Amino acid sequence: MEPLQSAFRALADPTRRGILTLLAQSEMTIGEVTEAFPMTRAAVKKHLTILEEGRLIEVEPRGRERVNRLRPGALKPVSDWITQLDAAWDDRLADLKSAIERDLQ
Amino acid sequence: MEPLQSAFRALADPTRRGILTLLAQSEMTIGEVTEAFPMTRAAVKKHLTILEEGRLIEVEPRGRERVNRLRPGALKPVSDWITQLDAAWDDRLADLKSAIERDLQ
DNA sequence: CTTTTGCGATACCTTTTGGTATCATGTAAA
DNA sequence: TTTACATGATACCAAAAGGTATCGCAAAAG
Incomplete structure (x- = not known):
């Protein structure tokens, strides 16, 4: 998949953002990550794959x-x-602003 | 929905990011937005609702x-x-670095 | 060697998502 | 008023997402 798309997709899920926050504190194994969430290891593993x-x-x-x-x-x-x-x-706002100023003259 | 979540969710779709890019150039009606994408007005309208x-x-x-x-x-x-x-x-990288430097002494 | 444990992979299920087709409605124009 | 037209709303569909349960395997522990 396109890199930008796969990144945005990965960030769209709250569990995955939670995992990122966790990993910002410390690197962890899959088992350790799983302890922090109310779901099975298989589910966490899927999230990690998407990340x-x-x-x-x-x-x-x-x-x-x-x-x-x-x-x-x-x-x-x-x-x-x-x-x-x-x-x-x-930029667009600036253009609008100058256009208005021009109109006022 | 939680504000942050609904924002990340909205950004997760390439069509919706495309719409944002379009709207950064100029404000547009639903019909005008639709012309830029290969889908029906109803589909675009759904994306706009999510945005x-x-x-x-x-x-x-x-x-x-x-x-x-x-x-x-x-x-x-x-x-x-x-x-x-x-x-x-x-922060964590900095902590790691100082810990290593401490160990070296 | 045998057992335990951490993991990968797969099949399966339910809900959400992204799309279409269709019809109803309010506003602009003739 | 009648006719066009931009939009809202709904029903429906296929595919993707997020989850569980289960099996198998390789490394660590005994």
Whole structure:
């Protein structure tokens, strides 16, 4: 999937945002993440897969465990998109403003 | 729905992000928005409703038309959430760094 | 070696999502 | 007033999402 889309998709679910908040405190195994949510390990695993597809986290196999970790700079594309939209919006407001000033003369 | 959730949900669909990009250029009626996408007016209207629920746009009835417009500051809660996550992540990295430096002594 | 434990994968179910088609309604225009 | 037209609303459909239960496997512990 398109990178930006998979990132936005990953962020759309409250459980997944909760997982990201958790992982911001400390890297964790799937089992540890599961303890923080009222659902089965299989469900949490699915969320982690979607977060991985969105390149928001990375997973490091460690023996029979798998450690999940926030990816540095993972949210950059998302915040860039937002910034760009804001900028376009501001530009338009500025255009409106100058057009009005021109009309007033 | 929770405001942050409805905003993230609204952003999760590529068509809706496309609509936001469109509206950043100019406010538009539903019919005008529809011309830009390969789907029916009813489908576009649903997307606009979800964008409105996410408080990302506002709608002003004008005669028999309805003008859709980007809401100023609409994306603030979203970018704030991202900023906060980034900050928590940076803090943790800083903690790790100082812990390592302490261990080396 | 045997047992436990942490995980992956799959089948299955229900709800939500994204779309269409269709009809009703209010406003503008002739 | 009659006719057009932009929109609202609803019923309906297929696919995706979010969840459970269950099986199998490999690594760690005994």
